[in-house]
Amino acid sequence: HTLIEPIYELSETMDIRGQKKTVVLAGYRTVKRALVNHAEEFGGREVTPIFYDCNKGHGILFSNGDSWKEMRRFALTTLRDFGMGNKVSEGKIIEECHYLMEEFEQREGKPFNNALTIHYAASNVISAIMFGKRFEYKDPVFQAMVERDNESIRLIGTASILIYNVFPWLGPRLKNWRVLMKNVEANKEELKRIIVDLKETLNPEMCRCFVDAFLTRKLNLEESEIQDSHYHDDNLIYSVTNLFAAGTDTTGNTLKWGLLFMAKYPHFQDQVQEELSRVVGSREVRVEDRKNMPYTDAVIHETQRLANIVPMAIPHKTSRDVTFQGFFIEEGTTVFPLLTSVLHDESEWESPNSFNPSHFLDREGTFIRRDAFMPFSAGRRACLGESLARMELFLFFTSLLQRFRFTPPPGVKEEELDLTPAVGFILSPSPHELCAVSRQ
Numbered sequence: 001h002t003l004i005e006p007i008y009e010l011s012e013t014m015d016i017r018g019q020k021k022t023v024v025l026a027g028y029r030t031v032k033r034a035l036v037n038h039a040e041e042f043g044g045r046e047v048t049p050i051f052y053d054c055n056k057g058h059g060i061l062f063s064n065g066d067s068w069k070e071m072r073r074f075a076l077t078t079l080r081d082f083g084m085g086n087k088v089s090e091g092k093i094i095e096e097c098h099y100l101m102e103e104f105e106q107r108e109g110k111p112f113n114n115a116l117t118i119h120y121a122a123s124n125v126i127s128a129i130m131f132g133k134r135f136e137y138k139d140p141v142f143q144a145m146v147e148r149d150n151e152s153i154r155l156i157g158t159a160s161i162l163i164y165n166v167f168p169w170l171g172p173r174l175k176n177w178r179v180l181m182k183n184v185e186a187n188k189e190e191l192k193r194i195i196v197d198l199k200e201t202l203n204p205e206m207c208r209c210f211v212d213a214f215l216t217r218k219l220n221l222e223e224s225e226i227q228d229s230h231y232h233d234d235n236l237i238y239s240v241t242n243l244f245a246a247g248t249d250t251t252g253n254t255l256k257w258g259l260l261f262m263a264k265y266p267h268f269q270d271q272v273q274e275e276l277s278r279v280v281g282s283r284e285v286r287v288e289d290r291k292n293m294p295y296t297d298a299v300i301h302e303t304q305r306l307a308n309i310v311p312m313a314i315p316h317k318t319s320r321d322v323t324f325q326g327f328f329i330e331e332g333t334t335v336f337p338l339l340t341s342v343l344h345d346e347s348e349w350e351s352p353n354s355f356n357p358s359h360f361l362d363r364e365g366t367f368i369r370r371d372a373f374m375p376f377s378a379g380r381r382a383c384l385g386e387s388l389a390r391m392e393l394f395l396f397f398t399s400l401l402q403r404f405r406f407t408p409p410p411g412v413k414e415e416e417l418d419l420t421p422a423v424g425f426i427l428s429p430s431p432h433e434l435c436a437v438s439r440q
């Protein structure tokens with residue numbers, strides 16, 4: 001009520017029918033045709049007012065043009081150099097699994113909310129690549145950073161911020177906007193401190209992490225007196241904030257959904273644990289085990305499909321005029337590729353709204369890829385952390401299930417576990433408690 005009233009008053013002087021033309025892409029075929037077959041035309045990013053406030057047009061997620069192209073290319077190659085998708089990140093993730101399991105072990109099978117611990121673990125994997133170090137889960141500065149990111153991502157999906165995107169002059173009047181701006185500034189300051197420390201000990205001959213590689217590239221360009229390079233402080237700070245946020249909440253929430261599904265559907269958990277015992281036994285799980293674990297792989301894919309954590313992707317924008325499926329769409333039109341409509345497309349999935357790992361298995365139990373599996377989106381703007389995220393999900397999920405049995409708290413029945421997502425820009429499970437009962 002308090003929110004609606006002032007808007008109504010203020011809007012009397014302006015046209016409130018909506019100022020921006022928007023196209024919503026729905027269903028697997030349409031989304032794929034647009035993002036893949038017309039990758040260039042549908043590959044711009046719509047930088048809504050809130051995303052502009054948080055990034056000022058820099059970084060990777062909410063930028064366009066040559067700066068975006070250069071930052072995306074640099075991030076992809078540098079993340080790969082520092083381990084994304086290879087043995088180096090496998091080692092870092094396995095190390096983090098141990099810390100995560102230790103934390104769960106300390107709960108001695110009693111009910112607890114695993115959300116923050118899981119986010120710390122996911123955050124440490126990307127931190128190791130970005131800064132060359134992990135943080136202690138009890139480190140208050142690290143805790144505050146992760147919690148601020150969590151809160152910001154939730155706030156971006158709230159009604160008042162969505163309204164702010166239409167009426168940006170409301171900004172400072174909205175509490176959620178003020179909290180968001182405070183969080184963004186605080187995290188920027190924290191990351192700047194980390195970057196200053198790395199700068200002081202930088203050895204361009206021996207880069208330790210993403211930040212070192214960026215600083216070295218910047219130095220080299222300055223020495224060659226190249227003007228107007230995209231390697232400036234703003235692009236560094238916003239690329240780092242983007243990767244830190246994009247790499248934490250997404251993987252963390254998917255893992256939380258996975259454990260919740262296992263507690264709710266114990267017969268699926270039985271089958272994952274049976275496969276783990278048969279293929280891995282009691283030794284450490286490795287990425288190469290995945291090809292021998294089709295059932296577990298299917299369960300992880302099904303978790304991503306049903307959890308559908310980025311339901312509207314991140315808004316796109318047409319980069320030029322395009323005629324698509326008989327419609328003329330002008331350059332600069334906002335485009336929402338509804339990933340939810342792809343992941344739950346009734347013409348693609350046998351049981352779109354229920355947890356069913358068979359979506360990814362053939363009659364013989366062999367893993368099968370499905371084209372409509374698109375949680376990382378597709379085309380020019382597709383997630384650049386996909387290979388890291390997939391490795392994290394497999395190693396964290398299997399290591400946890402090898403060590404623990406996940407159950408509802410005593411007195412709570414499986415069917416009482418609530419799968420209603422908490423609304424936010426990313427869909428996370430509603431706050432809940434589970435028990436992690438040691439199997440050893």
Ligand code: HEM
Binds near residue numbers: 045242375383385386
């Ligand atoms: C389960 C985990 C993840 C999911 C489901 C996910 C999903 C997505 C989605 C749907 C997009 C938007 C694509 C579009 O606009 O069409 C995206 C973009 C992006 N993701 Fe991820 N992501 C995950 C993990 C990660 C990780 C671990 C990183 C960092 C290493 C990352 C970095 C990014 C970046 C930088 C973009 C922006 C790409 C651009 O605008 O060019 N993501 N992701």
